[in-house]
Amino acid sequence: MSVEAMQRQAENYSYKCCRVLFSSSVLNLCELVALRPDLARLKKVLYFHENQLVYPVRKDQDRDFQYGYNQVLSCLVSDVVVFNSHFNMDSFLSSIRSFMKKIPDHRPKDLEQLIRPKCVVLSYPIQFPDVNSLLPEHKRMRCLQGSAETSRADDIITPQHAQQTSRSEEDLCKCTSVSSTVLTPVRGAEPSDEVKPLHIVWPHRWEHDKNPELFFRTLLKLKEQQLNFHVSVLGETFTDVPEIFSSSRHLLESNILNWGFLSSKEQYLHVLSNADVVISTSNHEFFGVAMLEAVHCGCFPLCPKALVYPEIFPEPYLYSTPEQLCKRLQEFCKRPGLVRKHTVKVDTFLFSWTFLKPKFQTLLASP
The missing domain is CATH 3.40.50.2000 (Glycogen Phosphorylase B;)
Known part of the structure; x- marks a missing residue:
């Protein structure tokens, strides 16, 4: 989200009555909170329906490091990190260490240990329609x-x-x-x-x-x-x-x-x-x-x-x-x-x- 958009939302919306901020893992939550410090006091819930650390690419050099790095930073800023499956959670947490090795120097350590206590698993909720009339x-x-x-x-x-x-x-x-x-x-x-x-x-x-x-x-x-x-x-x-x-x-x-x-x-x-x-x-x-x-x-x-x-x-x-x-x-x-x-x-x-x-x-x- 652009700085201009942040400023426009700040002018038009008041979050004084809000208590919880729910965001998708595709959003850079770290950037959002930095640009909108009035949101920092909220309970920040980050929901992962996928994770960029293990997204399959044809060649590893095709992987955009920034996307995965943003997700790690968003976890550090959030209060609760929710995954739609245990596989999603485990694959993300277990990949942080090797993913951070791609940084040339000054690699942060023990990020998995900082993030894991915040993590929970909650399936994606599906609204199943009534299909009885369609069934043979x-x-x-x-x-x-x-x-x-x-x-x-x-x-x-x-x-x-x-x-x-x-x-x-x-x-x-x-x-x-x-x-x-x-x-x-x-x-x-x-x-x-x-x-x-x-x-x-x-x-x-x-x-x-x-x-x-x-x-x-x-x-x-x-x-x-x-x-x-x-x-x-x-x-x-x-x-x-x-x-x-x-x-x-x-x-x-x-x-x-x-x-x-x-x-x-x-x-x-x-x-x-x-x-x-x-x-x-x-x-x-x-x-x-x-x-x-x-x-x-x-x-x-x-x-x-x-x-x-x-x-x-x-x-x-x-x-x-x-x-x-x-x-x-x-x-x-x-x-x-x-x-x-x-x-x-x-x-x-x-x-x-x-x-x-x-x-x-x-x-x-x-x-």
Whole structure:
């Protein structure tokens, strides 16, 4: 924010009644407080939805040191530092020391020890819409049974439990074939479940850190094996779109149902509600709103066993290698009823604004 903007706000606004300043980590909080000393007395809460210390770049010299340095300084000035996931917090704190080694001389020390006591984790709150009217019949029936099952506390998988599978799931995960054995059938699926092609959706930004190369490479392997599937490639595009999108669109033309950014939220939810499997191939993810929205719409998630994903998704929804991802999709293409009969063991309510609102109210309470 410019000095002129600071001066203009100082003239037009009074913060005498304010007690808390809530800011994103993309803001240089240190600079803000220096330019607006009247804000220094407020309780300063800094929220990290990402961190620049570990943001993936093609070459390390492409990394803008100033962005990461600003985030470290903002932490020092803040009273509370909030991260949207444990992965985000741990990756940031553990990278401070090596990041500061890029300073030629007079490197500050023990910054992690100064910042860590201020840190807490609070998930990003998602406003999940009511999608019941958009869901196909087999998903609606699944939701009804899932609601009955999760009324018992021991059936709910929370983020804290995401890495702790039940004994039966552990046994199943040891199987050499990571496929239908991890799925729980539910009565009421449509008779055409094994006839209608599997619908795969990829709802991410069209940028290199989302690793679209792995996604398209996997789909082309499925196509080479003459497996039947449909695909919807959603998400926002920016100026630098990886070339893999244009080349893959041509090769997958007969499989594509939707391609590119959808103009309305309702259209987006409609596609998610009619998809079977949602896939992440990301090299970079601190939370993953798109994956949780898709799960809310009844999609079976497949995510890397890395980054934030093990914090949210139980073992059956994680893959460790590209080969495992391809193997899972091969099985699902051959037997799409497996995913259509499965109730995903992730309670999206725990990431909703309804659930998290009291926690944010406590966070933003006056000191």
